[in-house]
Amino acid sequence: MKTLIIGETSNNELSSGTLEIISKATDLNLDFTVITVGNSDPSNIGSNDFSNIYFKLNTNKLNLSNCADEIKSFIEKNEIKLVLSNSSYIGRDIIAFLSIDFNTSPVSNVTNFEISNNELTTINLINGGESEYKASIISDVKLLLVRPKSFEQKGIQLSDNFETNIITDNENSIDVFDIHIEEKTGPQLEDSKIVISAGRGMVDAENLSMINELAEKLNAAIGGTRAIVDAGWMPYSQQVGQTGKTVKPDVYIACGISGATQHQVGMKDSKFIIAINKDEEAPIFQISDLGIVGDTLTVIPKLIENL
Ligand SMILES: Cc1cc2nc3c(=O)[nH]c(=O)nc-3n(C[C@H](O)[C@H](O)[C@H](O)COP(=O)(O)OP(=O)(O)OC[C@H]3O[C@@H](n4cnc5c(N)ncnc54)[C@H](O)[C@@H]3O)c2cc1C
Numbered sequence: 001m002k003t004l005i006i007g008e009t010s011n012n013e014l015s016s017g018t019l020e021i022i023s024k025a026t027d028l029n030l031d032f033t034v035i036t037v038g039n040s041d042p043s044n045i046g047s048n049d050f051s052n053i054y055f056k057l058n059t060n061k062l063n064l065s066n067c068a069d070e071i072k073s074f075i076e077k078n079e080i081k082l083v084l085s086n087s088s089y090i091g092r093d094i095i096a097f098l099s100i101d102f103n104t105s106p107v108s109n110v111t112n113f114e115i116s117n118n119e120l121t122t123i124n125l126i127n128g129g130e131s132e133y134k135a136s137i138i139s140d141v142k143l144l145l146v147r148p149k150s151f152e153q154k155g156i157q158l159s160d161n162f163e164t165n166i167i168t169d170n171e172n173s174i175d176v177f178d179i180h181i182e183e184k185t186g187p188q189l190e191d192s193k194i195v196i197s198a199g200r201g202m203v204d205a206e207n208l209s210m211i212n213e214l215a216e217k218l219n220a221a222i223g224g225t226r227a228i229v230d231a232g233w234m235p236y237s238q239q240v241g242q243t244g245k246t247v248k249p250d251v252y253i254a255c256g257i258s259g260a261t262q263h264q265v266g267m268k269d270s271k272f273i274i275a276i277n278k279d280e281e282a283p284i285f286q287i288s289d290l291g292i293v294g295d296t297l298t299v300i301p302k303l304i305e306n307l
Contacts, residue, residue: 001115004075006085006094007036007045007052014045014158016190017086017148022050024151025084028115035074036162037067037090046162054164063173064090068097070167075102075141082120087145095143106143107135111150128242129265148190149248149269182237189238192221195249197240197267198233199225201256201277201296205233210300211255217307223247225263241266256296259284276300 003025007018014036025032034052036045039059046052055067071094075083083098085091087108095106111132112123120137122144189195196218198211215222223240224233240247242262252270257263259275259282267273268287275288276299285291292299
């Protein structure tokens with residue numbers, strides 16, 4: 001099945017989500033091409049194993065409709081039957097345009113898919129990750145939005161071997177007046193091998209200093225629940241869960257987190273889960289490999305002391 005992967009960049013490199021999809025396509029031996037969309041000047045996003053075309057957007061305009069038009073022409077010209085994209089802002093916007101162009105419904109929140117006898121079946125999460133369903137996709141052009149961290153990222157050899165296509169603006173392009181790039185320091189949530197997340201059981205925003213100290217000792221990234229993000233203890237960019245980020249670290253330490261399904265959906269696939277909660281009935285313990293029933297404000301300082 002001829003496939004197009006819509007990729008993205010992060011810090012001038014192929015994003016981890018893009019590399020995850022490329023790994024899956026390679027595993028399935030799909031005949032695939034990548035179109036990477038971005039507005040920076042990346043260098044090492046090509047490959048000798050697959051073709052990657054960089055669709056460079058203007059930084060001062062929002063012009064994804066033009067970009068989607070060119071992707072549409074590429075799909076038609078190359079008789080692409082399957083389009084895979086990350087479930088990201090750019091991915092969702094482009095897939096939305098393509099779904100109108102090809103009069104087909106995109107399948108979102110895909111966590112896996114298989115192809116047998118040229119038939120495509122997807123596995124999707126619904127109800128905030130509480131239920132999974134399988135769907136058989138019969139449209140001519142199949143549009144899939146893949147949930148981050150659904151596939152293992154394999155070692156992919158990248159090179160400078162890629163073409164660039166500058167996307168022009170049109171009368172529908174929207175002017176961008178200001179761009180705020182959030183400062184990122186320390187290990188990043190999506191890539192870190194250890195993630196420590198805080199919940200309302202940290203009792204007060206001031207106590208997050210303990211989480212910072214523990215994270216520094218373990219070289220870990222810091223996340224949080226929506227409850228504390230809504231309370232203004234932490235920025236939204238650190239929220240883990242259904243409406244935040246999906247993480248899959250080797251170790252996830254949940255501090256004072258009840259384990260609501262909307263939180264679990266963003267971290268339940270972590271390899272080893274440690275939970276600290278004073279309520280032994282807290283749902284987070286059901287998915288934990290190691291549970292500590294205790295007060296976060298007593299347990300965390302002891303952990304720091306012993307590291
Ligand atoms: C549409 C929708 C989307 C959502 N998306 C997200 C999302 O992306 N991410 C997310 O996290 N949530 C999300 N939520 C919210 C989610 O339902 C929960 O409300 C939230 O995860 C709860 O956060 P919490 O565990 O910090 O707080 P709580 O549920 O209040 O849990 C606090 C826990 O801390 C424990 N505790 C209290 N004091 C201590 C102490 N001193 N020591 C140890 N333990 C203590 C308590 O026993 C309790 O288990 C969403 C909800 C909806 C409806």
